[in-house]
Amino acid sequence: MKSSRxxxxxxxxxxxxxNLSGLERRKQIDPSFAIEDAEGILSHxxxxxGNDWTGRGELQDLVLGAxxxxxxxxxxxxxxxxxxxRSVDRSDPLDTREVH
Numbered sequence: 001m002k003s004s005r006x007x008x009x010x011x012x013x014x015x016x017x018x019n020l021s022g023l024e025r026r027k028q029i030d031p032s033f034a035i036e037d038a039e040g041i042l043s044h045x046x047x048x049x050g051n052d053w054t055g056r057g058e059l060q061d062l063v064l065g066a067x068x069x070x071x072x073x074x075x076x077x078x079x080x081x082x083x084x085x086r087s088v089d090r091s092d093p094l095d096t097r098e099v100h
Contacts, residue, residue: 011059012066019070027078035078042071 002010026033045068056064
């Protein structure tokens with residue numbers, strides 16, 4: 001029998017992984033999907049998180065928390081990749097653009 005903590009951890013990881021893989025898949029197959037789209041979804045998730053006046057319950061809180069965490073991680077990794085690409089572009093010795 002699983003402890004009460006084990007099922008929560010497993011469910012959180014399941015939801016987190018599912019959301020993260022869904023976001024990564026969408027980024028790969030949908031050329032119109034931009035980081036701003038992911039940020040917009042995250043913004044709505046934050047609103048949903050705050051709209052708990054009727055009480056979601058423990059499971060729904062856990063699912064929403066994992067969903068938010070996956071989106072935050074996905075956006076942070078994407079933003080980091082964008083910044084890395086920009087710094088690589090600027091460090092090109094053959095690049096004659098002026099850096100401000």
